Amino acid sequence: MAENMRITPRNILRHELIGLQAEVVEASNPSLIGIKGLVLDETRNTLVIGEPGGEKRTVLKFQAVFRFTLPDGTKVPVDGRFLMGRPEERMKKVYRAW
DSSP: OOGGGSOOTTTGGGSOOTTSEEEEEEESSGGGTTOEEEEEEEOSSEEEEEOTTSOEEEEEGGGEEEEEEOTTSOEEEEEGGGGOSOHHHHTTOOOSOO
16 A cells, blocks of 8 residues: 555545444443444444344434444544445545644
């Protein structure tokens, strides 16, 4: 993978999230806190977190703060409101406050 394509805390919003480890660390619905596993799917408003062939949970992005573990082991907290939108649209957005 080219150096400029490497996922980092600075460019995580512009990358594919499917396949990353994720954990819900804050949520407006307390029952969502602690959900963790691989990001199995992503839609405009949700992330599906779980294990392939195992239990899967759908979490509304705007309701939660996620902690993603990057391939190099770095843990990055991301407010789900920054993840709103289809993945392909999010990758084109300009994030001034990030």
